[in-house]
Amino acid sequence: MAKKENQQAADSTEQKIFDAAHEVFTQKGMDGTKMQEIADRAGINKALLHYYYRTKEKLYESVARAVISKAIPAIRQIIESDLPLEEKIRRFIETYIGIISRNPFIPLFIISEINKHPERFIDSLMPKDLPKPAFFFRQVEDEIAAGRIRPIKPQHLIVNVISLCVFPFVGKPMMRILLGMSAGEMRLFLEERKDEVTNFVLAALRP
Amino acid sequence: MAKKENQQAADSTEQKIFDAAHEVFTQKGMDGTKMQEIADRAGINKALLHYYYRTKEKLYESVARAVISKAIPAIRQIIESDLPLEEKIRRFIETYIGIISRNPFIPLFIISEINKHPERFIDSLMPKDLPKPAFFFRQVEDEIAAGRIRPIKPQHLIVNVISLCVFPFVGKPMMRILLGMSAGEMRLFLEERKDEVTNFVLAALRP
DNA sequence: GTCTATAACTCGATAGAC
DNA sequence: GTCTATCGAGTTATAGAC
Numbered sequence: 542m543a544k545k546e547n548q549q550a551a552d553s554t555e556q557k558i559f560d561a562a563h564e565v566f567t568q569k570g571m572d573g574t575k576m577q578e579i580a581d582r583a584g585i586n587k588a589l590l591h592y593y594y595r596t597k598e599k600l601y602e603s604v605a606r607a608v609i610s611k612a613i614p615a616i617r618q619i620i621e622s623d624l625p626l627e628e629k630i631r632r633f634i635e636t637y638i639g640i641i642s643r644n645p646f647i648p649l650f651i652i653s654e655i656n657k658h659p660e661r662f663i664d665s666l667m668p669k670d671l672p673k674p675a676f677f678f679r680q681v682e683d684e685i686a687a688g689r690i691r692p693i694k695p696q697h698l699i700v701n702v703i704s705l706c707v708f709p710f711v712g713k714p715m716m717r718i719l720l721g722m723s724a725g726e727m728r729l730f731l732e733e734r735k736d737e738v739t740n741f742v743l744a745a746l747r748p
Numbered sequence: 749m750a751k752k753e754n755q756q757a758a759d760s761t762e763q764k765i766f767d768a769a770h771e772v773f774t775q776k777g778m779d780g781t782k783m784q785e786i787a788d789r790a791g792i793n794k795a796l797l798h799y800y801y802r803t804k805e806k807l808y809e810s811v812a813r814a815v816i817s818k819a820i821p822a823i824r825q826i827i828e829s830d831l832p833l834e835e836k837i838r839r840f841i842e843t844y845i846g847i848i849s850r851n852p853f854i855p856l857f858i859i860s861e862i863n864k865h866p867e868r869f870i871d872s873l874m875p876k877d878l879p880k881p882a883f884f885f886r887q888v889e890d891e892i893a894a895g896r897i898r899p900i901k902p903q904h905l906i907v908n909v910i911s912l913c914v915f916p917f918v919g920k921p922m923m924r925i926l927l928g929m930s931a932g933e934m935r936l937f938l939e940e941r942k943d944e945v946t947n948f949v950l951a952a953l954r955p
Numbered sequence: 956g957t958c959t960a961t962a963a964c965t966c967g968a969t970a971g972a973c
Numbered sequence: 974g975t976c977t978a979t980c981g982a983g984t985t986a987t988a989g990a991c
Contacts, residue, residue, distance in 0.1 A: 554975085573777075577990075619959095657776070693947075708907075711915075714909055719879065730904075794986085795959080796956075
């Protein structure tokens with residue numbers, strides 16, 4: 542199992558704090574998180590948190606930065622690759638849903654925190670190497686011009702794909718209630734999403 | 749303009765408090781909201797908040813209950829109607845995106861708060877008259893059997909439609925950054941979603 | 956009903972012993 | 974490095990005058 546890159550050994554105090562903070566912050570957000578809860582989960586006391594990370598703010602930033610910079614590169618690589626469009630869409634969906642399944646709290650964390658502090662994210666937490674969708678857009682337009690897919694604005698296509706991948710995880714509790722599913726049924730249902738989203742998107746693109 | 753149903757006249761103190769609380773709670777959530785800010789926005793002082801709603805918790809519950817019970821009936825009506833499937837999908841998307849456009853903070857509020865306090869929602873805030881998707885499911889299966897639409901699990905169809913409607917609004921700031929849009933461009937882009945989602949879904953359903 | 960003043964409490968942060 | 978104890982700022986909640 543991989544360690545957090547620029548962190549200490551997995552069971553150092555600093556790492557235990559970081560892991561505990563990661564868990565609590567991503568589930569409860571900045572405001573909802575208490576330093577006491579992080580300390581409890583790390584099996585130490587509050588004073589130590591401040592010894593390693595001077596303030597709650599700094600600990601939060603450390604977590605947020607790690608979360609964001611971990612989420613982006615995989616996506617970027619696919620978006621900017623020169624795979625043919627259909628294969629690119631397949632891999633994007635496969636990879637994206639895979640990441641979210643393994644980190645189900647991350648999307649809502651990012652969305653909530655961007656909404657609450659847009660400046661902080663844009664100014665200091667946003668990585669500089671965002672995916673550049675320009676090439677992907679040209680690719681879509683070429684396929685449309687060649688009559689191989691139905692006309693659609695590339696921006697809408699990308700937003701549609703992301704929506705179909707992310708939202709069912711973000712809105713899981715809502716969906717469960719609406720569809721009347723048990724926790725187990727919901728898990729199975731979400732596992733089907735890779736195939737479902739791929740089929741749905743490719744079907745929508747047929748000329 | 750309609751008044752909140754079971755509330756006092758629109759400019760009574762109690763109503764002013766409720767409206768202010770509605771605005772702040774839906775944008776900042778339970779934890780992010782300060783009673784002082786609600787008091788300021790209502791043009792009164794903190795003590796009065798406690799006079800009308802004994803605790804912050806009770807005020808929050810009052811708002812949350814109103815938000816949820818307002819969001820559901822319009823949807824329910826369409827889902828359970830006996831319109832033909834295509835028309836039902838058209839109206840659902842039209843209505844749903846319309847509601848969200850006019851109340852852009854509501855979806856994220858509901859999603860965040862369900863995730864933070866699932867028990868509270870399910871136990872005490874969920875209305876009893878949830879939309880019953882059973883009839884809609886049968887309708888989808890009939891269309892598939894008749895060969896009029898491509899085979900798809902009805903549960904996935906409904907989740908797909910909701911995802912396409914809701915997520916772009918919830919993830920607006922993220923989408924703006926990714927697509928490099930100005931606030932104005934984003935507004936126009938979201939206005940196109942009614943048509944885009946309708947076309948996309950109906951295209952995906954072609955046999 | 957509405958206000959001012961303040962009590963009671965929560966929580967991030969620090970001091971200081973070991 | 975780690976702990977206990979405590980401070981101090983900020984918030985919810987109440988007491989009491991008008």
